[in-house]
Structures are given as C-alpha cells and as structure tokens.
Amino acid sequence: LHLSAVKLAELHSDLKIQEKDELSWKKLKAEGLDEDGEKEAKLRRSLNVIMTKYGMNGKKDSQLVDTNYIKDGTESDTLDDPRLEKLWSKAKTSGKFSDEELDKLWREFKHHKEKIREYNILLETVSRTEDIHKNVINPSEENLVKEEILHNKHRELKEKLRSINQGFERLRKVSHQGYDTTSEFEEPRVIDLWDMAKSANFTEKELESFREELKHFEAKIEKHHHYQKQLEISHQKLKHVEGTGDKDHLNRNKEKYAMLQEKTKELGYKVKKHLQDLSSRISQGLQHNEL
Numbered sequence: 001l002h003l004s005a006v007k008l009a010e011l012h013s014d015l016k017i018q019e020k021d022e023l024s025w026k027k028l029k030a031e032g033l034d035e036d037g038e039k040e041a042k043l044r045r046s047l048n049v050i051m052t053k054y055g056m057n058g059k060k061d062s063q064l065v066d067t068n069y070i071k072d073g074t075e076s077d078t079l080d081d082p083r084l085e086k087l088w089s090k091a092k093t094s095g096k097f098s099d100e101e102l103d104k105l106w107r108e109f110k111h112h113k114e115k116i117r118e119y120n121i122l123l124e125t126v127s128r129t130e131d132i133h134k135n136v137i138n139p140s141e142e143n144l145v146k147e148e149i150l151h152n153k154h155r156e157l158k159e160k161l162r163s164i165n166q167g168f169e170r171l172r173k174v175s176h177q178g179y180d181t182t183s184e185f186e187e188p189r190v191i192d193l194w195d196m197a198k199s200a201n202f203t204e205k206e207l208e209s210f211r212e213e214l215k216h217f218e219a220k221i222e223k224h225h226h227y228q229k230q231l232e233i234s235h236q237k238l239k240h241v242e243g244t245g246d247k248d249h250l251n252r253n254k255e256k257y258a259m260l261q262e263k264t265k266e267l268g269y270k271v272k273k274h275l276q277d278l279s280s281r282i283s284q285g286l287q288h289n290e291l
Helices: 005-030 038-054 083-093 099-134 141-177 187-198 203-241 247-290
Strands: none
Touching: 005 038, 005 203, 005 247, 038 099, 038 141, 083 099, 083 141, 099 141, 099 187, 099 247, 141 187, 187 203, 203 247
C-alpha cells in the first residue's frame, strides 16, 4: 500500500475497532438480536469506508494520496471538490494564517473531505437497498422490516448531510476571516460534535457536561497528534540511520520507533472509540428531536 508510518498506525486503529465491533455483532446475532440485519449492514459500510480510505477496495483512484502535512506539506494532496480547492487556495494566499494555523486548517479540510466520502458510500448503499426493495413483488413482514431499515439509513444520511453543510459553512467563514481567537474548540471533529450537540435534545446541564467531555476529548486528540508527529520524525531518522551501517545506533532507533508506533496505535484506537461513543450519544439526542 506504500502507506506512511502514521497512516499504518491509523489503519491498525481502524481495523482494531472494526474487529471489536464485529465480535460484538457475532454475539448479538447468536442471541438473535440482529434479526433485521441493520447492525450487519452498518458493519459492512464501516469496512467499506476503511477499505476506500486506505486504497484497499481495488480502485486505483480511490486511495488517498499518502502524504503527511509535517513531512510533505500540503501541496501534493487534493480535496476532490472545486469548492474546497477554491477555499483552500484563498486561505493560503490571504496572509491571515501562520504556518501552524495553515496546518490546522488543512486538517479541517481533510476531515471535511472524509465526511463527504463517507456520505457518498452510505448514499450508494441506500440506493442499492432501495433498488432491491422496489423489485420485491409480494409485500411481507420482512419487507416492512426492510422499510424501517431504509428509514433509519435515510435519517443517518440526513444527519451526515447536515454535518457536511455545517462544516462547509465553517470552512468558508474561517477561510475568509481567519481563526477566531475566542473559539471554544480547535479540533475539527470536536467542533462538529459541539455544533451537533447544540442541536440535540440535551438539557442545559447535559450540554455543559458534554462540553467538559469534549474538552477532555480534544486534549486526547492533541496528544495523539503529538505522537503522530514524533512517529513520523522517528521514521525519517530510522531511514537515515539504516544507510549509515551503525548497528548500535540503528537498534536504538528501532526500539524508539517501535515504542512510538505502539503508543500511536493505542492512542488512535482510544480516540476513535471515544469519537464513536460521543457520536452515538448525539445521534440519540437528534433522533429524540425528530420524535
């Protein structure tokens, strides 16, 4: 796959979560608790997202360009959306951002690109399911269950589309005006969660508690970013030392690299699992609003 050290660590974290979710699903299925197959379908969508994200779905054009903003800067990757490309170009030439802020803004753009990718995968899944459903001649209880599954998928699509629209408006505002120094959160995933939480059916007390949890979550993400940077630097040093022939130096660098790799994987898993939990809570609050 020719993935960087950071991307490999992220792939490991994603697959670890996928494996855990599949084991949980197998237990549910054995107990007869996934009769409508919705959880199984969600697992398939999740695996499809992972395979597309890391270029393992057999499509040459689907793999993300393997860059890291610390190592290669931001010029060699694309956003696959003319509106995003235009905003990013404007932000880069505006003079309103420091190098550090441009790195942070690039992460927001890449996060938005991933949200669009996930939305399109889910949309394709829903379209296929609808086509199959339309071709059924005799209505039955099973088809009524499938209608409920479709309804849930459409609700998920609606939530994702709302998040995409909110995210684009934020990118448009930041690209034109620069970062607001009074902004409560900086990490794109946390900003998304906070915007959605404010629209959910939370009491003031619950919202305040969620705000505090998001602060802890953002600190966890920053720690993960720190280890990602250190891992990339360690990887570059290791490649350099491999060419010197100094075995002692090489062994020390290998040990450090292995330690950083494991720590990055561990933190990546914790961040993504925490993100799943927070997103699930918000989704429940938004569904309650619709009811």
